[in-house]
Amino acid sequence: MSILSQVDLSLALTPKEYEEQLIRHQVALSQLAYQVYVQKRPVVIVFEGWDAAGKGGVIKRLTERLDPRGYVVYPIAAPAGEDKTHHYLYRFWRRLPERGQIAIFDRSWYGRVMVERIEGFCSEAEWKRAYREINQFERQLADFGTIIFKFWMHISKDEQLRRFQERQNTPYKAWKLTAEDWRNREKWDQYELAVEEMLLKTSTVTAPWTIVEGNDKSWARVKVLKTVVDTLSRELDYQPDILMPKAEKPQKKKAARTGTQGEVAAKRKKTSQASPDADH
Amino acid sequence: MLEKIDLTKKLKKKEWKALRPALQQQLYDLERAGFEAGMPTIILFEGWDAAGKGTTINMLTQRLDPRGFRVWPIRAARTYEQNRPWLWRFWLKLPNRGEIAIFDRSWYGRVLVERVERLTPEQEWQKAYRDIVDFEQMLAEDGHVLVKFWLHISKEEQRRRFRRLEKDPLLAWHVAPEDWEHHRKYDEYLLAAEEMLERTETEWAPWTIVEATDQEYTQWKVMQTIVDALGRGLRARGVDTDALSAEAMAAKAAEKRSANGQG
Numbered sequence: 127m128s129i130l131s132q133v134d135l136s137l138a139l140t141p142k143e144y145e146e147q148l149i150r151h152q153v154a155l156s157q158l159a160y161q162v163y164v165q166k167r168p169v170v171i172v173f174e175g176w177d178a179a180g181k182g183g184v185i186k187r188l189t190e191r192l193d194p195r196g197y198v199v200y201p202i203a204a205p206a207g208e209d210k211t212h213h214y215l216y217r218f219w220r221r222l223p224e225r226g227q228i229a230i231f232d233r234s235w236y237g238r239v240m241v242e243r244i245e246g247f248c249s250e251a252e253w254k255r256a257y258r259e260i261n262q263f264e265r266q267l268a269d270f271g272t273i274i275f276k277f278w279m280h281i282s283k284d285e286q287l288r289r290f291q292e293r294q295n296t297p298y299k300a301w302k303l304t305a306e307d308w309r310n311r312e313k314w315d316q317y318e319l320a321v322e323e324m325l326l327k328t329s330t331v332t333a334p335w336t337i338v339e340g341n342d343k344s345w346a347r348v349k350v351l352k353t354v355v356d357t358l359s360r361e362l363d364y365q366p367d368i369l370m371p372k373a374e375k376p377q378k379k380k381a382a383r384t385g386t387q388g389e390v391a392a393k394r395k396k397t398s399q400a401s402p403d404a405d406h
Numbered sequence: 407m408l409e410k411i412d413l414t415k416k417l418k419k420k421e422w423k424a425l426r427p428a429l430q431q432q433l434y435d436l437e438r439a440g441f442e443a444g445m446p447t448i449i450l451f452e453g454w455d456a457a458g459k460g461t462t463i464n465m466l467t468q469r470l471d472p473r474g475f476r477v478w479p480i481r482a483a484r485t486y487e488q489n490r491p492w493l494w495r496f497w498l499k500l501p502n503r504g505e506i507a508i509f510d511r512s513w514y515g516r517v518l519v520e521r522v523e524r525l526t527p528e529q530e531w532q533k534a535y536r537d538i539v540d541f542e543q544m545l546a547e548d549g550h551v552l553v554k555f556w557l558h559i560s561k562e563e564q565r566r567r568f569r570r571l572e573k574d575p576l577l578a579w580h581v582a583p584e585d586w587e588h589h590r591k592y593d594e595y596l597l598a599a600e601e602m603l604e605r606t607e608t609e610w611a612p613w614t615i616v617e618a619t620d621q622e623y624t625q626w627k628v629m630q631t632i633v634d635a636l637g638r639g640l641r642a643r644g645v646d647t648d649a650l651s652a653e654a655m656a657a658k659a660a661e662k663r664s665a666n667g668q669g
Contacts, residue, residue: 213500213548255547262540266491266493
């Protein structure tokens with residue numbers, strides 16, 4: 127059974143759910159990004175996925191409320207100049223974030239085992255050994271304390287066609303669609319095979335893949351944000367204040383009367399005091 | 407292991423003088439051929455203070471085309487380098503395809519000076535052996551030629567050299583207080599060096615231990631080792647290294663001229 131065939135692409139959010147959860151997680155993320163800076167941890171976020179799967183849109187939602195001094199987005203196209211005359215990882219070595227910085231890669235070193243494999247830009251021996259090289263590379267990042275995210279943005283072949291056609295017919299989106307996208311689409315099955323192998327061989331404990339059900343853009347965006355927020359708060363041992371769902375708010379008033387709830391409230395107060403930006 | 411090295415090996419000055427020009431010419435030819443073949447080369451020097459790394463590198467590069475190589479003196483990591491994974495500062499110094507990178511000290515500092523001077527916690531430098539082997543394997547598979555030298559001298563020889571350097575006003579700057587500190591820890595460094603040599607010796611990136619008491623012998627052995635390694639690397643890429651000599655090139659050019667003349 128393949129991994130991708132088990133992805134539930136029917137997952138979706140209502141506009142109301144989307145709006146509420148998006149903002150909640152964006153605010154949480156901005157607090158966590160400050161903790162990344164304070165605690166001096168490097169963060170690497172990798173986006174891979176089908177053409178028109180929504181990478182750009184997710185990255186936009188991810189960075190919308192972040193301090194621009196704390197992150198860099200790298201769109202990765204074909205290598206040029208010095209990147210071309212070195213090992214294929216050189217392109218990424220020189221873009222690694224320093225401690226306390228977030229680097230977001232729109233496509234990444236995984237190009238080696240996908241586009242380079244399928245288009246024959248590297249030999250079979252080269253892409254086959256890349257799995258091991260990539261795992262070693264990511265282990266070195268993790269050993270250094272880097273928090274690593276890898277997202278595979280997944281959509282169905284039909285959904286891709288729908289989006290291509292929409293792009294074609296919408297003047298302000300037409301630039302996003304090129305002849306190359308149509309050519310890649312013809313190789314969908316080959317890519318699918320490569321993606322399966324990539325997910326299988328490079329999902330490690332230190333750097334696991336997160337598969338994002340992308341047919342519904344709202345669901346996809348919130349899932350990415352939620353994954354980043356959850357993992358960062360665990361890694362940084364920091365609970366953002368804003369995370370309490372709205373539904374719990376009415377209970378909050380009652381909480382003062384009951385013992386156990388009171389403890390939770392007290393604890394919440396404590397964590398908020400512990401955060402440097404919540405002082406005073 | 408290192409106590410078995412024969413540190414009395416010598417080469418007469420006259421002999422080295424006779425051998426050197428041809429070797430330097432060969433190296434120049436190989437540099438040019440490596441450039442044309444797009445072969446990246448890494449030559450790294452590790453060894454005791456005052457073992458002759460600087461002098462050897464100087465001799466090595468004298469006759470080379472300066473556009474084709476780059477020398478990287480390696481010291482302690484700067485702040486911005488400490489903010490990245492430990493190999494990062496070396497990743498960025500790797501040669502372009504066709505070029506030669508010469509490292510005066512290298513990533514092996516992690517398991518030598520950083521270990522002995524306790525600059526890096528044990529669990530960190532212990533991990534470095536695996537990182538280094540992986541790193542060098544990746545480079546070798548990518549077509550890099552790797553040549554690694556350990557320049558070896560005895561503790562007595564090192565003391566003798568420090569004293570001699572200190573006496574000469576022009577050379578005294580070579581000896582810093584920390585050099586004497588390292589000298590006193592010779593045995594600790596010896597242990598670290600032996601473990602390094604054992605754990606990072608691989609088929610694709612072998613160590614060459616140089617008996618470095620005699621300067622002429624040192625230079626000859628380093629030069630000959632590099633010439634052999636570059637020749638092997640080029641032949642593996644299908645380059646005919648016999649056709650690289652000046653004589654062969656001249657003959658080829660003459661042949662071409664006469665062919666053109668006839669045509």
